[in-house]
Every structure is written in structure tokens, then in C-alpha cells.
Amino acid sequence: MKKAVVLYSGGLDSTTCMAIAREQGFQPYALSFAYGQRHTVELDKARKYAPLIGAEEHMVIDIDLRKMGGSALTADIDVPKSGVCADEIPVTYVPARNTIFLSFALGWAEVLGASDIYIGVNALDYSGYPDCRPEFIQAFQQMANLATKAGVEGHPYQIHAPLLNLTKAQIIQQGLSLGVDYQLTHSCYDPTPEGLSCGQCDSCRLRLKGFADAGQEDPVSYV
Amino acid sequence: MKKAVVLYSGGLDSTTCMAIAREQGFQPYALSFAYGQRHTVELDKARKYAPLIGAEEHMVIDIDLRKMGGSALTADIDVPKSGVCADEIPVTYVPARNTIFLSFALGWAEVLGASDIYIGVNALDYSGYPDCRPEFIQAFQQMANLATKAGVEGHPYQIHAPLLNLTKAQIIQQGLSLGVDYQLTHSCYDPTPEGLSCGQCDSCRLRLKGFADAGQEDPVSYV
Numbered sequence: 227m228k229k230a231v232v233l234y235s236g237g238l239d240s241t242t243c244m245a246i247a248r249e250q251g252f253q254p255y256a257l258s259f260a261y262g263q264r265h266t267v268e269l270d271k272a273r274k275y276a277p278l279i280g281a282e283e284h285m286v287i288d289i290d291l292r293k294m295g296g297s298a299l300t301a302d303i304d305v306p307k308s309g310v311c312a313d314e315i316p317v318t319y320v321p322a323r324n325t326i327f328l329s330f331a332l333g334w335a336e337v338l339g340a341s342d343i344y345i346g347v348n349a350l351d352y353s354g355y356p357d358c359r360p361e362f363i364q365a366f367q368q369m370a371n372l373a374t375k376a377g378v379e380g381h382p383y384q385i386h387a388p389l390l391n392l393t394k395a396q397i398i399q400q401g402l403s404l405g406v407d408y409q410l411t412h413s414c415y416d417p418t419p420e421g422l423s424c425g426q427c428d429s430c431r432l433r434l435k436g437f438a439d440a441g442q443e444d445p446v447s448y449v
Numbered sequence: 450m451k452k453a454v455v456l457y458s459g460g461l462d463s464t465t466c467m468a469i470a471r472e473q474g475f476q477p478y479a480l481s482f483a484y485g486q487r488h489t490v491e492l493d494k495a496r497k498y499a500p501l502i503g504a505e506e507h508m509v510i511d512i513d514l515r516k517m518g519g520s521a522l523t524a525d526i527d528v529p530k531s532g533v534c535a536d537e538i539p540v541t542y543v544p545a546r547n548t549i550f551l552s553f554a555l556g557w558a559e560v561l562g563a564s565d566i567y568i569g570v571n572a573l574d575y576s577g578y579p580d581c582r583p584e585f586i587q588a589f590q591q592m593a594n595l596a597t598k599a600g601v602e603g604h605p606y607q608i609h610a611p612l613l614n615l616t617k618a619q620i621i622q623q624g625l626s627l628g629v630d631y632q633l634t635h636s637c638y639d640p641t642p643e644g645l646s647c648g649q650c651d652s653c654r655l656r657l658k659g660f661a662d663a664g665q666e667d668p669v670s671y672v
Contacts, residue, residue: 289512294553294560322556325596329552330517333545337517362595369588373548378579 236272239346262292324357394436459495462569485515617659
């Protein structure tokens with residue numbers, strides 16, 4: 227089996243993405259980041275769940291994005307809970323986050339001798355983040371193949387974004403058909419210290435709507 | 450004055466690059482990384498010298514590339530000292546290093562409201578690193594403008610690589626003409642604990658040859 231690096235947050239999308247990588251014949255090497263996010267519950271759960279959902283190995287890299295600030299997820303800005311999706315890019319956008327994450331994935335892939343990287347970005351429910359769009363993924367892949375020894379020596383990288391054109395409901399349906407246990411996932415931007423989801427942030431709203439649209443019940447606990 | 454993020458290692462090239470950014474009318478925001486490099490002397494010197502060479506601010510980001518390994522600079526592989534430059538990419542190559550560094554620079558630039566990033570890569574004396582080539586820099590810039598809020602909203606980033614086509618001797622000559630004090634720079638991959646340069650690693654050899662070709666004396670101390 228070939229190795230693939232899978233960006234893994236412990237959330238619904240990246241967990242589904244890992245199941246898809248396995249089903250496409252890869253051994254998943256899960257990569258998470260401790261990036262100063264306010265919702266460290268997510269990371270604790272990712273550490274616990276990674277082996278349970280079939281990761282061959284799980285690496286957590288510490289990078290302190292709080293030093294930079296600039297986002298509700300890493301700086302002292304309130305997480306919006308109005309449920310109103312504005313046209314503009316929301317304050318939960320973290321500058322260059324997916325670029326930074328994919329760069330580390332690229333480095334690890336090169337060390338592992340892997341040519342495949344999976345990222346669970348989604349263009350439909352993407353909350354307005356520029357680094358969740360297909361043109362970004364393509365541009366990153368192109369850059370990756372000029373940046374690396376493997377790329378230059380004729381072993382090009384492929385950045386897989388299998389959720390790109392799926393609705394949240396379709397993601398959930400696909401995950402369920404692959405046997406994903408969504409109790410082993412976490413989506414809330416602002417959970418309680420005990421790990422209960424708030425049910426009101428953008429991420430909770432998208433998740434709950436996804437389960438409703440899929441005609442399924444969300445197995446995680448809400449306040 | 451406009452702000453620019455300058456990737457700054459404390460070495461000869463990035464110090465010259467910062468002088469060029471200033472001369473081109475930018476306030477330099479210096480960005481360094483504690484990435485598990487064996488030569489932490491470099492970083493200590495960077496911290497000390499950044500304000501002396503005119504950085505407006507200096508941020509050091511901790512990222513543990515040792516977890517990944519794969520390079521003589523971050524893993525337990527000997528630094529080559531034969532002086533023979535092989536055709537293949539050397540073991541001091543750190544997988545995806547410049548990609549990772551530029552990604553953080555991009556994030557910080559976005560937070561600062563800066564549109565300009567300086568990197569002191571060099572295509573002539575580049576030691577065979579794929580991420581020091583002009584095609585890589587171009588591909589990164591293209592990706593950056595699709596990855597970010599600023600890029601999407603019509604404030605494109607420019608990645609400046611002013612040393613790209615200069616020889617080491619030309620870099621030194623340009624730096625001296627801009628008043629760079631090369632005693633405030635460090636290049637050695639394998640310095641003594643006291644900070645003396647070895648004079649034998651690739652980086653020392655390139656530096657010494659550069660000073661010789663420029664008809665100048667290197668002010669740093671060697672063993």
C-alpha cells in the first residue's frame with residue numbers, strides 16, 4: 227500500500243477524507259497542528275481518535291499562529307454566532323492557514339516518500355475562505371512540484387481534495403457508507419471545557435444542517 | 450513607508466536582502482524560524498543582530514522540523530565537508546523548507562497589511578536546492594494570490610528575490626555598497642559552541658569564495 231499524508235483536524239470533513247484515502251488504497255499518515263487555536267478540545271480528540279479511525283501514524287506539529295494573530299480562531303476576537311453568513315470573508319479566516327498546513331504536509335510527504343496529500347476542503351460550504359477553492363489547490367500542487375526534490379526528480383505530488391464539490395450532506399452520506407463513526411469527530415469552534423459543542427457557531431450550524439439534510443442524526447453532544 | 454516581510458536567518462544573504470528591502474523603500478519585518486536546526490548559534494545571532502541591521506520588528510516562530518527529519522540540518526546525518534559539489538541535491542536540503550518559510554511570511558504579511566515579501570534565495574550558488582529556483586518563486590507568488598483574502602480582494606503579493614541572479618561576490622559587493630556590516634552575519638552549518646565558523650562546510654566554502662572573488666576580507670572568525 228502506498229502512503230498518503232492526510233491533513234486531519236479531528237473534524238467531520240478531515241475524518242471523512244481519511245476514510246476516502248483508505249478506500250482509494252492509501253495508508254493514511256495523519257497530520258494535525260497545535261496552532262494556538264482556541265478550541266484545543268478538537269486537538270485532544272484528534273489525538274485520541276486518529277488510531278481509532280485508521281491512521282497509520284499521527285503527527286502533531288506545534289506552530290504558534292497566535293504570535294501573528296489576525297483571526298477569531300487564534301486572536302482575541304469573538305467567534306461569530308449570529309448564523310448570518312455575510313458575503314465577505316469571515317473573522318474565523320486564519321491568514322494563510324491552509325498554505326501553511328499543506329507546506330508541512332508536503333515536507334512530511336517528501337520524507338515519507340509519499341506522493342499523495344489529502345485535504346478535506348470544501349468549495350460549497352467553504353464559509354468564504356479563499357484557501358478552500360479549487361484554484362488554490364491546483365496552484366499549490368503546481369508550486370509543490372517545483373519546490374521539492376521528488377517533484378524535480380519526476381515523482382510529482384498530487385493534492386487530493388475529494389470533498390471539494392460535495393455538500394455537507396453528501397460528505398456525511400459518503401462517510402457513513404465508508405463506515406465512519408461521526409461520534410469520533412468534532413466540529414465546534416467554541417466548545418465548553420467538557421467538550422460539548424455550542425450548536426451556534428458557523429461550524430456547528432453547517433454540521434447540524436448537513437445531518438438534517440442527509441436525514442441522519444448527529445451523534446455528538448450539544449449544550 | 451510600506452511594510453515588507455523579510456525572511457531572515459542571520460546569514461549573509463538574508464541580511465543583504467534586508468538592506469535591499471530598506472533601500473527599495475520598505476520597513477522590514479524580519480521573520481526567523483527555530484526549526485530544530487543544529488546550528489542554533491545562527492538564531493542567537495539573528496536575535497541579537499536584527500535590530501542592529503534595521504529590522505522594524507523581529508518575529509521568531511518555533512516549528513519543529515526535527516519531528517519530520519530527512520535532512521542533515523535537522524536529523525542525525527553528518528554535514529558534508531568534502532567540498533565536492535555533487536550534481537544531486539545535497540543532504541543539507543530540508544524538505545519543503547522554503548515553502549514552509551514563505552507560507553508563514555505570507556500569513557504575517559496578510560496580518561500586517563503588507564504586500565511584499567523578500568527572500569534571499571540565489572540561483573547561482575544555490576547548492577542544488579529546488580526551492581531556490583526562479584520557477585519556484587513564481588509558482589509560490591501565483592499560489593499566494595489565490596490563497597489569501599488580500600490576494601482575492603485585489604491586493605496581490607509580490608515575492609521579491611533580489612539575489613536570485615547574483616554571484617556570492619556580487620551579493621557581498623552590493624551589501625557593502627549599502628553599508629552592511631558582514632561581521633553581523635553568520636553562515637556556517639556546523640559552528641563551534643562559541644560561534645566560530647568551521648570554514649569547511651558548503652556554506653563556509655561559498656562564503657569564503659565569495660569574499661575572495663569580491664576582493665574583500667571576511668570579518669567573521671573561523672576555527
